[in-house]
Amino acid sequence: MQIPYTVTARPDTGVYNAKLGVWLFLASEVMLFGALFSSYILLRVGAPTWPHGYELLNVPLATFNTVVLITSSITMVMSWASLMVKDFRKYRIYMGSTFLLGLVFLIVKAFEYGAKFGLGIYPAENTFYAIYFTLTGLHGLHVVGGMIVNAYFWGPGSKMWHTDPVRFTNRVEVAGLYWHFVDLVWIFLFPSLYLL
Amino acid sequence: MANVATAHHDTAHHQEEELGFWRKYVFSIDHKVIGLQYMFTALVFLFLGFTLMMLMRWQLAYPGEPLPGEIFIGLPAVIGVALLLIGRWQRKLTSLIGMIFLGLAGLVWYMVTDEVLMPGGVMLPELYNSFGAMHGTIMVFLGVVPLAVGAFGNYLVPLQIGAPDMAFPKLNATSYWSYFLGGVTMLVSFFVPGGAANSGWTSYAPLSVIATQGQTLWLIGMIFLITSSLLGSVNFIVTIIQLRAAGMTFMRLPFFVWAQFITSFLLLLAFPPLEAAGIMQLLDRVVGTSFFMPSGLVVSGQALPYAGGGSPLLWQHLFWFLAHPEVYVLILPAMGIVAEVIANNTRKPLWGYKSMVYAAIFLGFMSFIVWAHHMFMTGMGTVISTFFQTTTMIISIPSVIILTALVISLWGGSIRFSVPMLFALAFLPMFGIGGLTGLPLGLAPTDIHLHDTYYVIGHFHYVVAPGTIFALFAGLYYWFPKVTGRQMNETLGRIHFIGSFICMNVIFMPMFIQGLAGVSRRLYDGGAQYSHAQGVLYLNEVMSVGAWALGVFQLFFIFNFFWSIKKGKEAKENPWDATTLEWATPTPPPHGNFLTLPEVHRGPYEYSVPGHDRDFVPQHVDGQLRSTKTQKV
Amino acid sequence: MDQTQTIDFKKHVRTYIAVFVALMALTVVTVAVSYLHLPITAAVVVALIIAGVKGSLVASYFMHLISERKLIYWTLALTFIFFLALMLLPLGSESDKIVN
Numbered sequence: 025m026q027i028p029y030t031v032t033a034r035p036d037t038g039v040y041n042a043k044l045g046v047w048l049f050l051a052s053e054v055m056l057f058g059a060l061f062s063s064y065i066l067l068r069v070g071a072p073t074w075p076h077g078y079e080l081l082n083v084p085l086a087t088f089n090t091v092v093l094i095t096s097s098i099t100m101v102m103s104w105a106s107l108m109v110k111d112f113r114k115y116r117i118y119m120g121s122t123f124l125l126g127l128v129f130l131i132v133k134a135f136e137y138g139a140k141f142g143l144g145i146y147p148a149e150n151t152f153y154a155i156y157f158t159l160t161g162l163h164g165l166h167v168v169g170g171m172i173v174n175a176y177f178w179g180p181g182s183k184m185w186h187t188d189p190v191r192f193t194n195r196v197e198v199a200g201l202y203w204h205f206v207d208l209v210w211i212f213l214f215p216s217l218y219l220l
Numbered sequence: 221m222a223n224v225a226t227a228h229h230d231t232a233h234h235q236e237e238e239l240g241f242w243r244k245y246v247f248s249i250d251h252k253v254i255g256l257q258y259m260f261t262a263l264v265f266l267f268l269g270f271t272l273m274m275l276m277r278w279q280l281a282y283p284g285e286p287l288p289g290e291i292f293i294g295l296p297a298v299i300g301v302a303l304l305l306i307g308r309w310q311r312k313l314t315s316l317i318g319m320i321f322l323g324l325a326g327l328v329w330y331m332v333t334d335e336v337l338m339p340g341g342v343m344l345p346e347l348y349n350s351f352g353a354m355h356g357t358i359m360v361f362l363g364v365v366p367l368a369v370g371a372f373g374n375y376l377v378p379l380q381i382g383a384p385d386m387a388f389p390k391l392n393a394t395s396y397w398s399y400f401l402g403g404v405t406m407l408v409s410f411f412v413p414g415g416a417a418n419s420g421w422t423s424y425a426p427l428s429v430i431a432t433q434g435q436t437l438w439l440i441g442m443i444f445l446i447t448s449s450l451l452g453s454v455n456f457i458v459t460i461i462q463l464r465a466a467g468m469t470f471m472r473l474p475f476f477v478w479a480q481f482i483t484s485f486l487l488l489l490a491f492p493p494l495e496a497a498g499i500m501q502l503l504d505r506v507v508g509t510s511f512f513m514p515s516g517l518v519v520s521g522q523a524l525p526y527a528g529g530g531s532p533l534l535w536q537h538l539f540w541f542l543a544h545p546e547v548y549v550l551i552l553p554a555m556g557i558v559a560e561v562i563a564n565n566t567r568k569p570l571w572g573y574k575s576m577v578y579a580a581i582f583l584g585f586m587s588f589i590v591w592a593h594h595m596f597m598t599g600m601g602t603v604i605s606t607f608f609q610t611t612t613m614i615i616s617i618p619s620v621i622i623l624t625a626l627v628i629s630l631w632g633g634s635i636r637f638s639v640p641m642l643f644a645l646a647f648l649p650m651f652g653i654g655g656l657t658g659l660p661l662g663l664a665p666t667d668i669h670l671h672d673t674y675y676v677i678g679h680f681h682y683v684v685a686p687g688t689i690f691a692l693f694a695g696l697y698y699w700f701p702k703v704t705g706r707q708m709n710e711t712l713g714r715i716h717f718i719g720s721f722i723c724m725n726v727i728f729m730p731m732f733i734q735g736l737a738g739v740s741r742r743l744y745d746g747g748a749q750y751s752h753a754q755g756v757l758y759l760n761e762v763m764s765v766g767a768w769a770l771g772v773f774q775l776f777f778i779f780n781f782f783w784s785i786k787k788g789k790e791a792k793e794n795p796w797d798a799t800t801l802e803w804a805t806p807t808p809p810p811h812g813n814f815l816t817l818p819e820v821h822r823g824p825y826e827y828s829v830p831g832h833d834r835d836f837v838p839q840h841v842d843g844q845l846r847s848t849k850t851q852k853v
Numbered sequence: 854m855d856q857t858q859t860i861d862f863k864k865h866v867r868t869y870i871a872v873f874v875a876l877m878a879l880t881v882v883t884v885a886v887s888y889l890h891l892p893i894t895a896a897v898v899v900a901l902i903i904a905g906v907k908g909s910l911v912a913s914y915f916m917h918l919i920s921e922r923k924l925i926y927w928t929l930a931l932t933f934i935f936f937l938a939l940m941l942l943p944l945g946s947e948s949d950k951i952v953n
Binding site: 037042049052060147148158 | 383384385387388389450453454455457458461462463488489490491492493495496497499500503507508509510511526527529530531534537538541
């Protein structure tokens, strides 16, 4: 029993199943982070005073992290493009780089959190820190999830390149869409929390 | 795109037999098995949620009197033991049902004999609140939606669109098991110190934040359930868009599929904010953040150890952002089922199919921007209140269009009063009452008097109980022969229907009277301590008797359902002479559904088409006039 | 874009690099602007505009939205409408309050 359009696109919609699936999933993620952004707005507007992000958080470090994540996005799209021109070696280099850049991002984040915890500042401190830790924490969990998927496609999952290259390329494309979305969330998170 | 699955039904069986018991029946990735798993689990939870209500209604009818263990423990225990005895030499299924009844008896026994929850067998307010919160949670999230979407949707959508399975079968299984885990979490919460969640199914902060342990488990359970729904909705949308058979255009889809399609969009986009809110409430409870905790809260003379600065209203906004579309998730699949049953049992096409489809799409869209009509009493200003009143009034229009189209569909029909049709017909006025009583709630001036009274409970139960649940019964009786190859017993079905119909009205109609008199909801004594309630207190006993009688009538259904699986009258493959694609498969449909994927040539309700010798033309039959045989696919 | 067709690889790579450079530049701009300590409304508007441009670049070119079919585009448009509702309506209820 074969499920149609798992690899080839359906003519009238122009997509294969997993691509539509991941875009729908990303739509739900927009609403998930949207709810947290909405909470941030409501809490901030309702508060008598609210600190500026740059007063309390490490802007240079977060700027560095922004650069890291954007770079990881380009390495991710290059890894897919490499598969499209059948360059498996280049794919592994780019996918590996994406993973490593993600790791750098998380290490910097861990350092940031550690600095706060070292000062005795935890999410319960006030609503500013509550929303900061929750938004960046949930985003961080999404980075971890993406890294697990990327690691799988770099390692054991890459065997599929030899048996079903088109399907594998699609899988990498879908993983890429998710990863770009994680980058996109950060693009909004960074100014909202750190710069305003 | 023809896709030959297998040549013979037997070969399909043989392929399946290569899978072990666990892969075939427990961790199956076949949408039909998963659909039945959802159905069975959801029916158990509906049963549990119903039992909680029957227990609550004892307290409401006879406040302060000890619960009669002989009835509430004894009756299910006796039934359970009887079924187990029968099952020992009959069937595993009978034994399983017996164990569920016994389990229920055990649960009630545990609570009644617990001196903390029910000292002397008398229900404490805390336990009453627990039952209330869990009744709502279980019915909505563990019962009705999994049955309407997880069971009916999963089983029927691939069949009705001519697909071999859902787009992502393994994801489908993941959805089910996530639901199962969520359900288990909710069940476990009954046994932790302090009992299950007791802050309403709405879990308003700050009460829910300082509530007992059960609330934490409620939040964790909800995260499992929301994950299940999100994965499921992705699956449904991709399946309906991508896997429609050749010739199955969107406007040839059965209305049931449209309903599931729109429902999935609601689940996809409305659930995530509740997931975020659930995470935030968990953090408030476990880590001590103040997302929903305002400054300066004092409980029993003690200041709470929270930084403050949070907003209880934030919780309400995020909760209702989901919970309003959720009620359309409850009703849309039901309307879909009713549409199928009515078209089939009037032997004519649905009137206004296109209007129904556009109305349903508009309904889905509007459902996202009406939510604060649940919050009129929170101090919002007139501008924003007017906005939400307006959108709420507007959203009643598509519901009316759909209901009117269904009613007009009866005109000139050759009506067959089968058991599914009885339930489908009853749905119409019952949903009508539910909908109409919603109007004063959607307008702020009248809502001032009616908010949080029994009027609200009457309103939404009319829509969900003799509304949605009747539609689900219609669906169960209607599609039973396709799944099992047998018919359910008609006489028992009619008794079930008449009894349920009368009892539903006996239970819920008096609620409007009590609400108008000012009786608040969530009162563990049913209003006994309020002078303004004295005149309508007698209705509590009336409603309770109605509730228990309703329980008795469900026994007819439970017996009929499980007995007919093996002993029902044998049915042919299309016993209702229906037009939609699910009836074109063998009974039960094999793995892969269709021996060759069908090609669709016409709309879904070609009944009584002039020029044909039969009064129906199935969707896949090649369209020539005066065709004398239905093509077996 | 699921077939292994020959693509104009170099052209695509040039686009990706151009987008990358633009994203870096905009990152510098948004951080620089924050040092100006603009009044809060202006700061929010500017930050959102810059983030919006950056996000659109990522979506359009890295995620290939610009060459995707209407189906995806309309799903996202619908999502965005509800996202706006979630942002603006609770805010509306908070700012338009009955004050004693």
